[in-house]
Amino acid sequence: MTDLLIKSADLIGKGRTDVLVRDGRIAEVGSISAKGADTVDADGLVLLPGLVDLHTHLREPGREDAETVLTGTRAAAKGGYTAVCAMANSYPVADTAGVVEQVAALGRAAGYADVQPIGAVSVGLEGKRLAEIGAMAHSAAEVRMFSDDGHCVADPVLMRRALEYVKTFGGLIAQHAEEPRLTEGAQMNEGAVSAELGLPGWPSVAEEAIIARDVLLAEYTGARIHFCHVSTARSVDIIREAKARGAKVTAEVCPHHLLLTDEAARSYDPVYKVNPPLRREADVAVLRAALAEGVIDAVATDHAPHALQDKQCEWAAARPGMLGLETALSISVLALGGPAGVDWDLLAERTSRAPARIAGLEAHGRDPRPGVEANFTLVDPAATWTVVPEDLASLSRNTPYAGMELPVTVQATFLRGRATVLNGKIEEETTE
Ligand SMILES: [Zn+2]
Numbered sequence: 561m562t563d564l565l566i567k568s569a570d571l572i573g574k575g576r577t578d579v580l581v582r583d584g585r586i587a588e589v590g591s592i593s594a595k596g597a598d599t600v601d602a603d604g605l606v607l608l609p610g611l612v613d614l615h616t617h618l619r620e621p622g623r624e625d626a627e628t629v630l631t632g633t634r635a636a637a638k639g640g641y642t643a644v645c646a647m648a649n650s651y652p653v654a655d656t657a658g659v660v661e662q663v664a665a666l667g668r669a670a671g672y673a674d675v676q677p678i679g680a681v682s683v684g685l686e687g688k689r690l691a692e693i694g695a696m697a698h699s700a701a702e703v704r705m706f707s708d709d710g711h712c713v714a715d716p717v718l719m720r721r722a723l724e725y726v727k728t729f730g731g732l733i734a735q736h737a738e739e740p741r742l743t744e745g746a747q748m749n750e751g752a753v754s755a756e757l758g759l760p761g762w763p764s765v766a767e768e769a770i771i772a773r774d775v776l777l778a779e780y781t782g783a784r785i786h787f788c789h790v791s792t793a794r795s796v797d798i799i800r801e802a803k804a805r806g807a808k809v810t811a812e813v814c815p816h817h818l819l820l821t822d823e824a825a826r827s828y829d830p831v832y833k834v835n836p837p838l839r840r841e842a843d844v845a846v847l848r849a850a851l852a853e854g855v856i857d858a859v860a861t862d863h864a865p866h867a868l869q870d871k872q873c874e875w876a877a878a879r880p881g882m883l884g885l886e887t888a889l890s891i892s893v894l895a896l897g898g899p900a901g902v903d904w905d906l907l908a909e910r911t912s913r914a915p916a917r918i919a920g921l922e923a924h925g926r927d928p929r930p931g932v933e934a935n936f937t938l939v940d941p942a943a944t945w946t947v948v949p950e951d952l953a954s955l956s957r958n959t960p961y962a963g964m965e966l967p968v969t970v971q972a973t974f975l976r977g978r979a980t981v982l983n984g985k986i987e988e989e990t991t992e
Contacts, residue, residue, distance in 0.1 A: 564977055565594045569602035569938060572905050572927065581934040584976035589928055602938050605971055608908050610642025610935040611889065612915040612924050614812055615788055615860035620666060622651025627865035627955045629663065633672035635954040637980035639885040640937035640970040641673050643924045648680040649710040655680035655691035657699035664701040672980045676919055679703040681722045681733060685711050693725050704920045707734035709788055712770055714740050719774060723783035732784035735774055738836065742766035747876060749822040749837040757825060762837050764792040771795050775802040775809055786918060787811040789862050791836040793846035800855045810918050812860035813847050815891035816882055816960060830871050830878030831960050848895050851910060858915040861888045865956030883959045886952055889939065890966035899941055899967040934977035943969040953986060
């Protein structure tokens with residue numbers, strides 16, 4: 561493999577710097593002249609460690625009409641990601657060593673981003689019996705994170721057992737916090753807008769009650785817990801208090817919860833239907849502040865591709881979920897102060913370093929220095945782009961940002977020194 565020279569990139573904390581990549585790793589950082597190297601002119605571009613997504617629905621196996629590991633990881637690369645954690649709610653469910661190994665192998669074959677499978681907590685996501693957690697942890701996929709996402713692990717006994725189990729090998733549980741009895745039939749956030757529209761409400765306390773319970777269970781067992789898609793102000797309070805006590809708690813927020821509100825439901829456009837639902841303006845403000853402060857550790861996309869027939873129907877029949885991978889960086893920049901005011905070091909922490917640490921992906925979330933794997937992305941902080949659903953790399957089209965002009969473009973993404981995206985376009989050949 562020819563050496564790669566990134567010329568004059570803006571490195572966090574260093575300013576304009578050259579980066580030399582050899583055999584998939586960073587070889588040198590500084591002022592470099594390298595004859596014979598492939599050179600990428602990065603003048604004016606910010607170099608970020610490759611983004612890491614803790615929460616991606618790749619839909620394969622089982623719903624390849626909505627997304628595949630290949631199309632989902634192409635979307636990831638386009639969004640600046642070098643690693644994604646694949647949620648377990650595929651068909652069949654990723655509740656055995658066989659399925660998680662299949663998902664990991666599909667990721668390697670595609671070559672656009674590292675795919676780290678998340679294992680199910682319970683068999684079939686049914687919340688009754690523990691899945692083969694040990695077998696998945698000791699499989700070739702080396703699963704560390706387990707989640708029934710899409711469903712809450714509602715049974716406290718099952719949650720306690722799961723926490724005790726993952727603690728034995730340093731794993732963690734990622735909880736979709738939703739007390740199911742409180743959200744039966746729910747269609748959107750419970751509040752003034754749902755009352756006006758006459759849609760059944762999803763009360764914020766359904767999330768907060770489970771987060772409070774699981775913080776206590778995590779403290780009682782001494783295990784690690786991670787909260788998926790935190791969406792309410794009161795959830796942030798509970799997590800802040802838990803962290804202050806030293807509980808092993810981490811949390812993520814989704815881009816759509818940092819930008820959109822339940823007012824969007826007035827359109828009755830199912831593209832805005834998501835679980836947990838879009839909340840109030842006051843929640844958005846608290847979530848943004850919590851992300852900046854670090855009470856919320858990471859941005860995670862909850863990228864949820866859906867086939868047209870599952871979204872282009874009436875609100876009540878539509879499946880919840882939105883695309884996220886190709887727009888998350890831009891929305892994160894907006895939420896953290898806009899392109900002129902964003903702190904790139906903080907952005908790198910919340911979108912790359914922290915999620916890599918939480919997932920245990922040691923080769924990702926690393927700032928460039930000699931010896932580390934060359935997983936990084938080059939972004940243009942001054943550019944803007946307009947979201948055109950037909951142009952997205954995802955197989956699905958359910959983006960809530962269609963037609964919006966967003967800040968910051970991904971110019972190039974490198975996975976172990978190989979370009980997966982170059983000049984803003986996906987590279988078609990990813991194998992060496
Ligand atoms: Zn979820």
